[in-house]
Each structure stands twice: as C-alpha cells, then as structure tokens.
Amino acid sequence: MYRVALAMLALVAGATSASAQSMRSFSTFRQLHGETRLQVGLDYRAGGLRITPGRASELYRMDASYDEDRYAPTSTYDAARGIVTLGLQPAGAGGLRVVSTRQLRQDATVAFAPSVDLDLALALGAVRADIELGGLNLTALTMEAGASQAVVRFSEPNLSRCRAAEITAGAAELTVLGLGNSRCDRFSLEGGMGKITLDFAGTWTSSTAAEIKMAMGELTLRLPRNVGVRLTLDRFLASFDPAGLVRTGKAFESPGYDRAERTLDIDLTTAVGGVKVEWVK
Amino acid sequence: MPPSGAGARARTLARTLALLALVVLSPRLASAEPSVPAGETAVHLVRNFWDLVASQQGEERTARPESRAIEPAPQGAAPVDLSDLSNPARIESRLKSALAPRDGAVRLTVSEGTARLGDYRIGAADAIEGHLLVVQGDADVYGRLHGNLVTVDGDVIVHPGALVSGDILALGGMVHDMGGEIGGEVRTLRHTSIVAPLRAVAAPEPTALETIGRRLAGVVGVFLTLAVLGFGLVMFGRPNLEVISDTASHSFGRAFVTGLLGQILVIPTFGMVIVGLILSVAGILLLPFAVAVYALLVIVGALGGFLGVAHAMGETYTRRRMALGAMIGSPNSYRYLVVGLGAVAVLWLAWSLFGWVPVAGTLIGGAAFLATWLLATAGFGAALLSRAGIRENFAGRLIPPEALTDEYLWATPQFGVPAARRPGGGRTPTRGL
Numbered sequence: 001m002y003r004v005a006l007a008m009l010a011l012v013a014g015a016t017s018a019s020a021q022s023m024r025s026f027s028t029f030r031q032l033h034g035e036t037r038l039q040v041g042l043d044y045r046a047g048g049l050r051i052t053p054g055r056a057s058e059l060y061r062m063d064a065s066y067d068e069d070r071y072a073p074t075s076t077y078d079a080a081r082g083i084v085t086l087g088l089q090p091a092g093a094g095g096l097r098v099v100s101t102r103q104l105r106q107d108a109t110v111a112f113a114p115s116v117d118l119d120l121a122l123a124l125g126a127v128r129a130d131i132e133l134g135g136l137n138l139t140a141l142t143m144e145a146g147a148s149q150a151v152v153r154f155s156e157p158n159l160s161r162c163r164a165a166e167i168t169a170g171a172a173e174l175t176v177l178g179l180g181n182s183r184c185d186r187f188s189l190e191g192g193m194g195k196i197t198l199d200f201a202g203t204w205t206s207s208t209a210a211e212i213k214m215a216m217g218e219l220t221l222r223l224p225r226n227v228g229v230r231l232t233l234d235r236f237l238a239s240f241d242p243a244g245l246v247r248t249g250k251a252f253e254s255p256g257y258d259r260a261e262r263t264l265d266i267d268l269t270t271a272v273g274g275v276k277v278e279w280v281k
Numbered sequence: 282m283p284p285s286g287a288g289a290r291a292r293t294l295a296r297t298l299a300l301l302a303l304v305v306l307s308p309r310l311a312s313a314e315p316s317v318p319a320g321e322t323a324v325h326l327v328r329n330f331w332d333l334v335a336s337q338q339g340e341e342r343t344a345r346p347e348s349r350a351i352e353p354a355p356q357g358a359a360p361v362d363l364s365d366l367s368n369p370a371r372i373e374s375r376l377k378s379a380l381a382p383r384d385g386a387v388r389l390t391v392s393e394g395t396a397r398l399g400d401y402r403i404g405a406a407d408a409i410e411g412h413l414l415v416v417q418g419d420a421d422v423y424g425r426l427h428g429n430l431v432t433v434d435g436d437v438i439v440h441p442g443a444l445v446s447g448d449i450l451a452l453g454g455m456v457h458d459m460g461g462e463i464g465g466e467v468r469t470l471r472h473t474s475i476v477a478p479l480r481a482v483a484a485p486e487p488t489a490l491e492t493i494g495r496r497l498a499g500v501v502g503v504f505l506t507l508a509v510l511g512f513g514l515v516m517f518g519r520p521n522l523e524v525i526s527d528t529a530s531h532s533f534g535r536a537f538v539t540g541l542l543g544q545i546l547v548i549p550t551f552g553m554v555i556v557g558l559i560l561s562v563a564g565i566l567l568l569p570f571a572v573a574v575y576a577l578l579v580i581v582g583a584l585g586g587f588l589g590v591a592h593a594m595g596e597t598y599t600r601r602r603m604a605l606g607a608m609i610g611s612p613n614s615y616r617y618l619v620v621g622l623g624a625v626a627v628l629w630l631a632w633s634l635f636g637w638v639p640v641a642g643t644l645i646g647g648a649a650f651l652a653t654w655l656l657a658t659a660g661f662g663a664a665l666l667s668r669a670g671i672r673e674n675f676a677g678r679l680i681p682p683e684a685l686t687d688e689y690l691w692a693t694p695q696f697g698v699p700a701a702r703r704p705g706g707g708r709t710p711t712r713g714l
C-alpha cells in the first residue's frame with residue numbers, strides 16, 4: 001500500500017515538474033534562389049539533433065522544439081557571404097534541467113539542400129545527434145562535440161570532393177560511419193575520453209590521410225579490405241591488437257598496401273585505453 | 282394482408298440504400314459552390330485543422346477583428362522596427378509591449394512600414410513598399426511586398442506569383458508557401474501570448490445569461506441530434522435496438538462491466554488488429570479499410586448502445602406509468618427514446634442553467650458527466666454482449682432450463698408447439714413489433 005502511495009506521489013510530482021517546462025516550436029527555412037554554396041555554423045547546446053539532406057527547393061531548414069525558459073533559437077543568414085548561423089543558444093536561466101532526463105526534450109531537425117556546396121561547422125554541447133551527411137555536397141566538415149552522443153553517417157557517397165573533416169570530441173560517444181563515402185582528402189579526430197568508432201567503409205574514390213589523437217578511451221577502427229591501410233601508432237598505456245595488420249618498420253600495414261590503388265594512411269596517437277581493429281567489406 | 286418476409290427485406294434494403302445515397306451525396310451537394318483553387322482549399326483545410334488542434338489545447342483563436350489599419354502610436358512612443366527579424370523572441374517581446382492596449386485601444390507605429398488589424402490581403406495587382414505587420418489576422422499575399430512581413434496570431438499564405446522580398450515571421454501562426462517567391466528567411470514561432478491582452482479587450486467575458494444561453498443551445502442541439510439518430514435507428518433497425526435495450530435493462534451490471542472492459546480494450550485491440558495485418562504482409566493492403574471499419578464499429582457501438590440504454594429507460598418508465606393506470610397514447614420505441622433521452626438531458630439542462638454557480642455548477646456538471654458515462658458504458662457493453670443487437674442471450678428472452686419446471690410448462694402452453702420439444706427448443710417468441 002505504501003509502495004503504491006509512493007509511486008502515485010512520484011507520478012504526480014513527475015507530472016508537475018515535467019509540466020513546468022514550457023516548450024515552443026520554431027521553424028525557419030529559406031528558399032533556394034540559385035545559391036551554389038553555403039557556409040553553415042550550427043551551434044546546438046542541448047537536446048536531440050538530426051541533420052539530413054533537405055528538399056531541393058530549400059537552401060536550409062530547421063524545425064526545433066525548445067525550452068523557452070533556457071534557450072532561444074538563432075537563425076541568421078548573410079546573403080552576401082552565403083553564411084547561415086543556426087542553433088539553440090542559452091538564454092534566460094541557461095543551463096540544463098537536471099531534475100529528470102525526461103524533461104530534456106529539446107529536439108531539432110536541420111536539413112540542407114543537396115545541390116549546394118556545403119561547408120559545415122557544428123558545435124554540439126550535451127547533444128544526442130544523428131547526423132546524415134550522405135547525399136549532400138559536403139566540401140568541409142568541422143565538428144566540436146562536448147558531452148555528446150553522436151552518430152555521423154555517410155550513407156551515400158558525398159556528391160562533391162571534401163577538403164577536410166575535422167572532429168573534436170570531448171567526453172563523447174562518437175560513431176562515424178561510412179567515411180569511405182565522405183570523399184574527404186584529410187580526416188582528423190581529436191578525442192578526449194569516451195568511446196569512438198570510426199568506420200572507413202564506403203565507396204572509395206581517392207586516397208585519404210587520417211590523423212587521430214585519442215587521450216583516454218576505446219577506439220575502434222573499422223577498415224575496408226579493398227583499400228591499402230597503413231597505421232602509424234604512437235601509444236603509451238594503450239592496448240592494440242593488429243588483427244591482420246603486418247608490422248613494417250614503425251608502422252602497421254595491410255597486406256598489399258604497396259600495390260593498393262587507394263590507400264588510407266592513419267597516424268594514431270593514443271595515451272590510455274585500447275585500439276581495436278575490425279575489417280569490413 | 283401482412284407483407285411477405287422477402288418483400289419487407291427488400292423494402293428495408295431499399296430504404297437503407299436511399300439513406301446511404303443521401304449521406305454520401307449531401308456533402309457533395311452542399312459543396313456545389315463556385316470552384317476554389319485546389320491549393321487554396323488545401324491551405325484552408327490545414328488552417329482549419331490547426332485551429333481545431335489549437336481549440337483542443339485551449340488556444341482557440343478569437344473571432345478575427347474587422348480588417349483595418351492600426352492607428353499610429355502617440356507622439357513620443359518608440360516605433361517598432363521590423364527591419365531585422367533574426368531574433369524572433371526579441372521581436373515578440375517588443376511587439377508584446379507595443380501592442381498592449383492603452384485606454385482600450387491598440388496604437389502602434391511600424392518604422393518604414395504599416396500595421397494592420399484583422400485579415401489582410403495583398404491583391405495580385407498590388408505592390409506595397411515597406412514592412413508590414415498584421416495582427417490577429419492572416420496575411421494573404423497575391424501581389425508584391427517589398428519589405429519584411431510579420432503576423433501575430435495569424436498565418437501567412439504566399440500564393441503562386443506572389444513576392445515577399447524580405448523575411449517573414451509568423452508569431453503564433455504558420456507560413457504556407459504555395460509557390461510564391463520569398464526573398465528572405467521564413468521563421469515561425471508558434472503559440473504566442475502577444476494577443477492575450479488584445480483578446481481581453483476585444484472579447485470580454487460572457488455574462489452568466491450568455492453562458493446559460495450558449496450551453497442550453499449546445500445541450501438542445503446535441504440531444505436533438507441524438508433523437509434524430511435514434512429515430513433513424515428505430516426506423517431501420519428496431520429489432521437490434523430492442524435487443525440492446527433489453528440486454529441493458531435485463532443485464533445492466535454485466536453490460537456495464539463489459540462496457541468498461543470494452544473501453545479499456547478498444548485501443549489495444551485496435552493495435553493488435555493493425556499489428557496482425559502488418560505481420561500478415563498481405564493484410565497491409567487492408568489497413569486503411571480496417572482502420573475505417575474499426576472506427577466505425579466503435580462509434581456505432583457506443584452510439585447505438587447509448588440509444589439502447591435511453592430506449593430501455595424510456596420503456597421502463599412508460600411501462601411503470603401504464604401499470605399505475607396512466608393512459609399512454611402510443612407506447613412505442615419512438616416514445617421510449619424521447620423519454621429516455623429526455624431523462625439524460627434533464628441533467629445536462631440543469632448544468633446549463635446552474636453551471637455558472639461556483640462549486641455547485643461543477644458538481645452538477647460532474648454528476649451529469651458521470652451519469653452519461655455510466656449509461657454510455659452500459660450501453661456499449663450491451664451492444665457488445667448482444668453483438669449489436671443480434672444475440673438475445675442476455676436480453677431476458679431465453680428461458681433458462683432450470684426455469685422450465687412442470688408448473689411453468691403446465692401454466693404456459695405454447696400454441697402449436699408440442700410440450701415435449703420445449704426443453705430443447707428453448708426460445709419464447711420475441712416481442713416483435
């Protein structure tokens with residue numbers, strides 16, 4: 001009986017506190033008027049975030065539901081320079097509601113036109129992110145993730161060549177899938193602590209260099225068999241299982257690296273944790 | 282000469298088909314008015330839908346004020362700047378203070394622009410220079426607007442061929458891009474509280490008399506509709522209605538429990554049907570049909586059940602009066618329905634009259650709701666138990682075997698039926714008409 005009473009009390013209290021959060025819906029978009037490039041600065045501090053390719057008729061779009069007591073949406077476009085700034089910025093009380101995770105219901109979906117050259121700079125705070133970059137015209141990617149849980153996908157090949165993809169992750173759980181589809185000339189990752197998975201599968205059209213620095217945590221490298229892989233490893237207290245990579249001087253190479261049409265050169269520095277290698281088709 | 286069974290069935294079928302045809306055709310006939318562009322119809326549909334949603338959330342839009350220009354703010358008051366809409370929250374805050382009624386009137390100046398109250402339309406041949414603010418109204422753009430456009434508690438509809446060269450901001454509304462050109466950025470911020478003070482000025486609280494009048498009209502309308510539906514049911518499905526009615530009166534407790542369980546299981550059952558159809562793969566094609574049929578069955582069950590209970594109430598009351606010697610002109614199903622529905626309506630009429638009274642009004646409303654729910658639940662259960670009035674198992678029309686004593690068989694001879702066959706046959710004649 002007491003348990004039932006306590007459960008009822010908790011339910012009522014939960015409902016009361018949940019209703020204290022006032023959510024608002026905000027939408028913004030811009031019609032496509034022949035723009036060919038777009039530089040995006042997306043600053044998203046807390047909540048769920050989804051990025052997808054958008055409609056062909058819209059340059060960009062953001063649909064968000066946010067906690068108006070603590071955040072305010074931003075959406076500015078500089079037509080002269082082709083720069084858009086989107087996101088949710090702290091306002092009012094700021095910070096996160098930490099009474100219950102159920103209250104953190106901020107969500108946003110951001111979409112970009114597949115036809116324009118996209119220079120994407122993401123700054124993510126405490127965010128659960130699902131970022132689909134496949135099928136876009138990505139020319140550059142910069143991503144700074146704080147205490148976030150993010151999945152970055154390149155489900156389809158990037159429509160244009162990407163200069164570089166630079167990712168900085170703090171205390172994060174980060175998964176990057178299909179990096180072979182990214183068509184980036186250079187990939188760099190700087191990880192603080194957490195669990196990071198880098199999947200280099202995809203349609204490889206050129207060779208790539210990857211620079212990975214990981215302070216503490218578990219790093220999983222999923223390497224494609226059809227690409228020559230060379231891994232230069234500098235580790236301190238980190239375990240490493242070559243899983244088929246052959247030691248050649250100071251580096252580890254996949255069999256047939258010298259003869260491979262396309263290569264992936266990984267320069268990996270890690271301090272504490274483990275590096276795991278998995279092979280994918 | 283009594284009509285043959287086949288003839289009666291044919292006539293019933295013909296009536297049913299005629300009624301169905303009327304139901305199907307009437308909305309089309311009603312909508313036979315000058316054609317409206319398809320896109321516009323869609324916009325109106327969407328807007329009506331959101332109005333409906335808003336009304337369910339207690340954010341019903343008040344009646345739109347007459348379209349007119351908002352008078353300029355008095356000397357010394359700062360104008361509202363709509364040249365930068367990049368921060369909607371700031372614009373909202375600014376407009377909230379600027380639109381606060383002073384001396385019962387709203388006055389506001391938009392720098393390099395105009396302000397309008399109520400719905401506003403920019404015609405196809407019109408070209409407006411400067412920013413435009415539309416308060417408590419929709420902005421229909423067919424022509425050209427060279428500036429920014431802001432609506433408060435209203436939608437923006439940019440029609441094909443229209444141009445808005447600047448940004449658009451809809452505070453408490455939506456933007457419908459029907460194919461026009463929008464040079465700037467489109468932003469929408471839903472659920473604004475800017476117009477709350479305006480509503481207070483525009484729509485004062487209704488008086489107690491007005492409240493009573495509205496409620497009375499609502500209650501009378503609802504019960505008249507129920508009566509019409511009930512008459513239709515009597516006309517086309519009296520045997521079924523009577524079986525439901527008898528089930529409700531003879532097995533009220535059982536019907537109530539069944540109805541309660543039915544209410545609880547309506548949604549899970551629906552989910553199971555949907556999942557089952559999806560899992561069967563081929564059944565996916567039947568999904569829309571199944572959804573429609575299920576919804577229809579639930580509505581028919583609830584409505585038919587409620588009318589059945591009303592019929593039972595009316596019948597019980599009428600028979601008791603007749604037993605006391607009262608002369609009743611025509612004790613038939615129509616009368617039963619009217620009497621039963623009237624009994625339920627009395628509670629709601631009491632609420633209509635005294636609902637405005639603090640505490641007591643709430644109690645009366647609660648009692649009316651509770652009684653109606655109780656009856657509707659029992660009715661729904663009776664409809665389920667009797668399989669929509671097809672099975673008579675719980676209608677008190679079957680004689681249980683233990684009741685077939687020698688005394689009963691001796692006292693109630695059945696014409697033309699050998700007594701030896703009765704325990705197996707089991708049924709007594711139904712009441713018929």
